[in-house]
Amino acid sequence: MTTMTEASVREFKMPDVGEGLTEAEILKWYVQPGDTVTDGQVVCEVETAKAAVELPIPYDGVVHALHFPEGTTVDVGQSIIAVDVSGGAAAAEAAAEPAPESAPEKKPEGRKPVLVGYGVAESSTKRRPRKGPTVPVQEAAVQVVQAVQSELNGHGPAVVKERPLAKPPVRKLAKDLGVDLSTVVPSGPDGIITREDVHAAVAPPKAPEPATAAPAPAPAAPVAAYDGARETRIPVKGVRKATAAAMVGSAFTAPHVTEFVTVDVTRTMKLVEELRQDKDMQGLRVNPLLLIAKALLVAIKRNPDINASWDEANQEIVVKHYVNLGIAAATPRGLIVPNIKDAHDKTLPQLAASLGELVATARDGRTSPAAMQGGTVTITNVGVFGVDTGTPIINPGEAAILAVGAIKLQPWVHKGKVKPRQVTTLALSFDHRLVDGELGSKVLADVAAVLEQPKRLITWA
Structure with a gap:
């Protein structure tokens, strides 16, 4: 039988798919051991703290091993898949064999193209010790070797210790609590270890009863067990975990101030209908949010100090001369x-095209980490949920966020008479360290003025 050389196995490591990310969860594998892959083929989908990303393999070959199951969180730099790049029958036969625990990689000559954020020059890279769960196939092989060695040394017949059954979240919990799963008594179906089993393993042991005949203390009230039929527990990880941390950090770091204004947007709504019929806007996403975004860009142009950030390390206000408009x-x-x-350099049709692409990509869950970096000011449209307005929390690294409420037909005094008009409420939250009440009020008033009289898009632009 042909054997596979170490040089023929290439280890594909978890890349840093965004700035500063340290880990990602494997959501789905698209290949299995024995499958043939080609350079650029997507092999798995991972979720980082910012988005879900598909990872392509950077070389041709046959999948030798998948190092982690779906649902496992893997550190950046850890190998996640091994590919035999030698080809031929040897590659197909080796697909069922375990990969070495730390197979050295053959260093190519010169610098070759790599994925964005994936590694650096080969000469300066050192393999990090694996911190995640070992490969099931590798673990079984190690156990067999240990058992055979034990028998040869005269310690009794070879016994292979079975790998405890537990789901990836339970394994992670056991790892965090320092619990050896092999010592845990399972209570789940088919011998599966549950979260409750892990918690029970770290619970303090019951104190022995005293030797005296003193009456035993009354038993404590039983703790209510988790009822899966009446409750659902959702792990906080990935995007939700990052959002929670960012919002807490922003709320308790930047002193928030929120101002409100209610405005008649009847003329803006009429302009939206006219633009939908305009030949230059055909096929583009035309809605009130488009004109609200344009109104905010005009207000920033008139009040550029609102487009800034706070540099805590240098105690400076950094005013941006560009607008990366977050939605x-x-x-x-x-x-x-x-x-x-x-966004400040885009025409109305260009802004509409960018807005439509942004929304479609976000709904499909394909927003790249790069698309969520470098924002300078944000709009949140809570009106689509029928909400009048809110007090939004500033996106970290920015100075302001505009909340747009629902646009409703309401009685309004127009030209001295009460008439039904399209009305909405805007709310602007800003960082009071770098935006005072005057500046925040001017920006909010300018946005309202443009929406009330859309012709100001021309006169003020």
């Missing part, structure tokens, strides 16, 4: 805020 989007994986790069 808060609710997705199945949580709230994300992708932004339109250099």
Whole structure:
């Protein structure tokens, strides 16, 4: 039988798919051991703290081993899949064999293209020790070797210790609590270890009863067990975990101030209908949010100090001379805020095209980490949920966020008479360290003025 050389196995490591990310969860494998892969083929989907990302393999070959099951959180830099790049019958036969625990990689000559954020020059890279769960096949092989060695040394017949059955979240919990799963008594179906089993393993042992005949203390009230039929527990990870941390950090770091204004947007709504019929806007996403975004860009142009950030390390206010306009989007994986790069330079049709692409990509869960970095100001449209307005929390690293409420037909005094008009409420939250009440009020008033009289888009632009 042909054997596989170490040089023929290439280890594909978890790349840093965004700035500063340290880990990602494997959501889905698209290949299995024995499958043939080609350079650029997507082999798995992972979720980081920012978004779900598909990872392509950077070389041709046959999948030798998948190092982690779906649902496992893996550190950046850890090998997640081994590929035999030698080809031929040897590769197919070796697909069922375990990969070495730390197989050295053959260093290519010169610098070759790599994925964005994936590694650096080979000469300066050192393999990090694996911190995650070992490969099931590898673990079984190690246990067999240990058992055979034990028998050869005269310690009795070879006995292979079975790997405890537990789901990835339970294994992670056991790892965090320092519990050896092999010592845990399972209570789940088919011998599966549950979260309750792990917690029970770290519970303090019961104190022995005293030797005297003193009456035993009354038993404590039983703790209510988790009822899966009446409750659902959702692990906080990925996008939700990152959003929670960012919002807490922003709320308790930046002193928030929120101002409100109610405005008649009847003329803006009429302009939306006219633009939908305009030949230059055909096929583009035309809605009130488009004109609200344009109104905010005009207000920033008139009040550029609102487009800034606070540099805590240097105790400086950094005013940005560009606008990366963030749009808060609710997705199945949580709230994300992708932004339109250099929105200040875009025409209305270009802004509409960018807005439509941003929303469609977010809904499909394909927003890239780069699209959520570098924002300078944000809009959150809570009106789509029928909400009048809110007090939004500033996106970290920005100075302001505009909340747009529902647009409703309401009685309004127009030209001295009470008439039904399209009305909405805007709320602007800003960081009071770098935006005072005057500046925040001017920006909010300018946005309202443009929406009340859309012709100001021309006169003020």
